[in-house]
Amino acid sequence: MIAFFYFLKIMFEVWILFFAITVMSSYILLAVYSYKELSYYMKKNSFVDYDCILRSTIAPSVSMIAPAYNESMTIVENIRSMLTLYYANFEVVVVNDGSKDDSLQKLIDAYDLQPVDFYIDYKIKSKPIRNVYKSINPAFYKLTVVDKENGGKADALNAGMNVARNDLFLATDVDCIIEEDAILKMVKPFIEETEKRVIATGGVVRIANSCVISMGRIVEVKFPTNFWARFQVMEYIRAFLLGRMAWAHLDGLMLISGAFGMFDKEIAMLAGGYDTKTVGEDMELVVRMRSYMHEHDLKYTVAFIPDPLCWTEAPQTLKVLSRQRTRWTRGTIETLLAHKKVFFNPNYGLMGMLSYPYWFFFEWLAPILEFFGIAFTLVMVLIGQVYWMFFLTLLAAVYCYALFFSSLAIFAEENSYHQYTKESEIRKVILTSVLEPFLFHPLSVYWSVKGNIEKMRGKKNWGTMTRVGFAANTKPKK
């Protein structure tokens, strides 16, 4: 019996070690590849004249779809900044998803809206649309407001797609701050490719906490003063600059942030639009669109651009952060389960053979294994079965690796966009990376496990995302 216990213990230890080495090596490989691609993109982009698309009358048409739920505080100002983005041929479709506050009334008053006889072809199912509003003021001709029954973000996006009239659509959140040239940059991959159809483009989302905002635009980037937001900055830099960039160039990107992504409307609709049953609708749509292309034997690609084009407010309290992270975990699980046919299926190309297994093992299972690893260690400590020297050396190895990886991310950021202009801020970023493995990472693991438990218990809702808002950082209008 004791021999069997020891055998199991050794097997578990070997498995954990093997798993950890694989995860760490894959991160390093992705980081190196990302860095190479990032440098190439920076060089390439320095020769691009975006004004050319701006001047062009034949540039693709874009619909910006922004679902809104109880956004009364900021909705008018945010929509105004969306309407002033640099692009000629675009419309803004705001979907009021049954808000309980006065969001809709504020829009009606601010933009002289009137209900119109808008014909809606419900190609994708969505909760009933009560009314579609257009402005009687020609200055706001680009704006369409859809008022519908509450059905969640995915449902609101589907309603928006049914109303949108253009070939490409940009899915975003009403509370996001979008750079003026965002559409110009996001459109480029769609018209650059000659032999494959670009079905979606992802953009980088950055954290706007503590940044100075004026007229709905970021005018000064600052490192957040909030402790939890700081860790999220590190996380976002790592994920976007060292992760997605590599996946995009391997042609295996499976996730485009729900806060900011552009899609080929025809393919998104043919694939069935957003899935309203999942809380990870952003990832699910990309996987479904990719699956659709594979199943119909169509050549395609999913692009990604590393420019910081969209700014969002990160949760500032543990309570809200926990809700967000557990939801992300549930979304990942739901997407992976919904598309299990893709798992190691060569018919789905790189997505089936690499991206999906990566997500399965390293995004879903890794935190669970880590959790069990910690629990196992505690048990071993209690029964006095720990070889302390080895344990502490390995613990130090994991910590040093985390430091090394974070410094790679900061290096990539500094060599590309260097958003934080003050030297003191860079020192703070480095300091954050030193503290993160102790203070933030264990919480991430906990939230991930909690997300798994919530999923097993059948939890389906989004949870309330309380935001502080940018009012405190907003420069008054002159």
Add this chain to the structure above:
Amino acid sequence: MSDYPYLIRFVIILNILLFITFIVLSFVILVMRLRRDEAKKKLVEMDKLYYDMLLELVFEDDFNEKISTPEKVNDLRRLFLGKYAYTDISKNALVEVIAKLYVNLSGDAGQRLKDIYMQMELYKHSRKKLSSVEWDIKVQGIKEIALMGVIAYVDDVGKFINDSHSIVRREARLAFLQLDPKNLQTFIDKTTTHISYWEIINIIDVINSNMMEYLANFAPRFDSELSSLVYFCLKITNYYMLADYAQAISYLYMYPNTGVKLLAIQTIALFGNTKMKGTFKERYNEEPDSVKIEIIRAFKIFGDEEDISFLSSIVLNSSANNMRFEALKSINEIEKMDRSTLFRFKDKDPELSKMVRHILDERIL
């Protein structure tokens, strides 16, 4: 440490290495920031210096005097190249400043800047870049030559229009057209690789900004197997309304690439080639949805009342609401005066009623 097992020793060494890398990278990040700021400052200073010197020079009354003899040009060269532009970095900065100023200055001042660029033989510096193995340097050279209009190097630039590197290829194509408006024909004849829609937008921009005469003979390339080249020729024909090609374009309706086919239908309608109406009607049911929609839109452009019966049959018989809606929109455009057909459909069924109400609501642009 020699008492520890090998694995522990290995992990300890790994830890030390990772930690040192972290420290070194953090240090590099901080130093890099300082150095970048310094370099930026230097570049701004150099730019300002060249700006001032160049502006002073081009607006001097005796400018022509200063470049009138080879000796005087040598003095000028010594002033810029000898004193300041002794390295490639400063030479690049000088060329960049000239290029920036050249874009913003017109007339005599612009010409004088070009004279400085030519007399100081900076074009050789630009040309040298074309033979670089690094693609970005090559692109820089191509851009400089195009911007400063060094027509003598048009063939050197032309060599890259089918280059394997997409950005070199793109910039070479644009530069080739910028350098000599007559090159559109050569460009079309020489192109053997795909042209992206991005390039088409850029080329049209070059044509527009150079008031280029776009009278290239596209017809021989309409049967090219390179669909993007056919699309390009068709797009230019459509954009500039080159109705001479109306006949040749009608065959493109049968082109296997859907993008070309859709644009061909649009262009046929734009040129009012009514002979194709019969073919469109005949083939309508066999076409995929995207082509069907384009055909319906084509009838809107033809604007012929005799096609209302065809469009009405779509409204009444099609199972796809988007086709019915599109057909109603076309009918509305054709009979804008009395809209009798539209009103007839209004009470036919609730779905049609909604569509008609949408079309009649003028607040919806």
